Amino acid sequence: MQTNAQRTSKLLSLFLLGAVLLAGVARADVPGFVKESLYSPNAAPVSEVIPSLAADVVILDGGLEQGIRLGMVCRVSRGFQEIGELIIIKSQSDRSAGLILELSEDSFIQAGDIARIKTLQNS
Template sequence: MQLFRTLTSSLSWFLVGAMLIGSAVCGEVPAFVKESLYSPNAAPVAEVVPTLAADVVLIDGGLKQGIRLGMVCRVTRGPLSIGELIIIESRSDRSAGLILELVEDSTIQAGDIARIKTLQNS
């Protein structure tokens, strides 16, 4: 009888351990684990508003994404560089910029990505 209790106890601990290991292996990793700790410093272009003096590019991102007044942003569409903007207004979740440079025969469109232009030291 003692042997039966010992085997039953060992078997139950084995099953509990197997369930714990199985749940740890099958569990999904939360999305925030894969994300960067730092702001992406990029946001999509929401709209381009033509004015008499210059076109204003509205961006769906602002201070929360690290976009600040006076920063220069590179605008890309996929792997292609479209041009550059200078930020003239930045709020918590929206910003606006003026076009500094534009690749020949290109236009900035909604959905393009504006990313802060940074310098790299070698």
């Protein structure tokens, strides 16, 4: 025969085991998008630069889903160095294209650079 203390101990052990198992299941069922930001990053990496006679076209690995729209101006940077600016001439859900407006002296845009939408800041 079990005493009240033994029954209570056994029930407590089962409760804790259930809580641990439930916590593990709850974590496994959380979809990945829950941890993502609700806001678009307003940035996209440069995929490639296509040279042409008139102007180089910069292809970005991001578009409408990242908040990049036709006519927007983007700053292009490599690390902490700002390289130049481009204007978006085409934007689809996950790709966009831009023309180079301005380049820093002795700079060039290459794959892996990051294009961010140029925004105005009020002071």
